[in-house]
Amino acid sequence: MKPKDFLRIIISILQEKVWSGKDVNDKVKWLSQGLNRVVKRYSAFLINGSRFHTKSHERLRRTQFCEIVVNSSIISYASARDSNPVEVNVEYYELFIDIIDLDWQFRSELIRAIFADVNTACRIKKEKFGFTMVNFSRLIHVGQQLIDESYVFSFQVKQVFYSKDPIDKGWYVVLRNTLRDLFDMGNGSRDDINERSETFPFPEQNLNENIPSTSTQFQWVCQDVDEDIFRIMM
Numbered sequence: 302m303k304p305k306d307f308l309r310i311i312i313s314i315l316q317e318k319v320w321s322g323k324d325v326n327d328k329v330k331w332l333s334q335g336l337n338r339v340v341k342r343y344s345a346f347l348i349n350g351s352r353f354h355t356k357s358h359e360r361l362r363r364t365q366f367c368e369i370v371v372n373s374s375i376i377s378y379a380s381a382r383d384s385n386p387v388e389v390n391v392e393y394y395e396l397f398i399d400i401i402d403l404d405w406q407f408r409s410e411l412i413r414a415i416f417a418d419v420n421t422a423c424r425i426k427k428e429k430f431g432f433t434m435v436n437f438s439r440l441i442h443v444g445q446q447l448i449d450e451s452y453v454f455s456f457q458v459k460q461v462f463y464s465k466d467p468i469d470k471g472w473y474v475v476l477r478n479t480l481r482d483l484f485d486m487g488n489g490s491r492d493d494i495n496e497r498s499e500t501f502p503f504p505e506q507n508l509n510e511n512i513p514s515t516s517t518q519f520q521w522v523c524q525d526v527d528e529d530i531f532r533i534m535m
Contacts, residue, residue, distance in 0.1 A: 308336070328407070337404035346400055346410070350480040351460040356398050356415075367397040369414065369458040370475070393419055394435045394463075394475060400455065410455035416442045433475040434466065 315333035319325055344358040345366075354366040370392055377389045395414035403409045418424040418439040426434050442449045463473035 331406035334406060339404065341402040341404075343400045343402065346455070348410075348455050349459065353397055353400075353458070353460065355400070356396050365462055366460070368461050368463045369395050369397050369412070370461045371395060371414075371453050371457050371459070373457075391419060393417075394425075394433075394461070395453075395458075396437070397458075401452075411452040412455055412458060413452050415440055416451075428474070434469070434472045435463070435475060436471050437473070438471050 312333060312335050315329055319330055319333045344355045346353055352366055353369070354362075354364075356367040359365065359367060372390055372392050374388055375391050376386045378386045394417045397412060397414050399413040401411045401413070403411060415437065417435045417437045418441045419435070420441065421439075424436045424439055428434055442451050444451050460478060462476040462478060464476055466472040466474060
């Protein structure tokens with residue numbers, strides 16, 4: 302089935318759902334209108350607090366902004382006969398090569414990337430200091446098979462940097478960065494903050510106790526006024 306035919310089928314299903322009179326959210330209504338024929342492409346964009354460039358855009362630049370990582374949840378099988386698969390998180394290390402801005406009445410950015418093969422041990426490893434190393438000599442999700450997914454959503458990507466290993470040819474060390482203006486404020490909850498910031502009630506004081514009885518130079522308490530006349534509001 303061609304992608305265009307698949308898209309038409311999906312849109313027709315959504316339209317039937319909207320025309321049925323059932324209560325559907327706004328996003329389903331927008332999707333049922335179809336995709337805008339005008340598609341925009343970018344060579345650079347800013348998202349999740351990080352700046353990204355396509356690999357071709359920074360070909361002659363010193364800076365590196367095309368390295369990304371995507372954390373994805375997959376079903377893992379121990380063998381072909383495994384009847385109890387488990388769900389695991391896998392990090393895919395990629396190089397950003399293109400971004401497409403789709404208009405469904407709301408913006409949806411798709412990123413096309415080059416995926417390093419993280420499924421085989423000879424293309425990803427841990428070095429002695431604990432850093433992850435990847436090798437881009439073999440790629441996956443190149444679009445040759447129907448199950449290949451060459452695109453990811455922009456909100457899924459995180460920025461990393463690949464430092465070329467001077468000893469192992471073809472290997473790169475994955476370096477993770479901290480976003481600018483990002484501070485570690487601890488893990489305390491709002492209730493803990495309020496509890497720590499609360500002030501204790503000020504204890505009741507008797508000024509006569511703070512002044513020695515032998516002091517005749519200063520008189521701090523008025524003796525000829527009933528104590529019920531004035532009330533101190535704390």
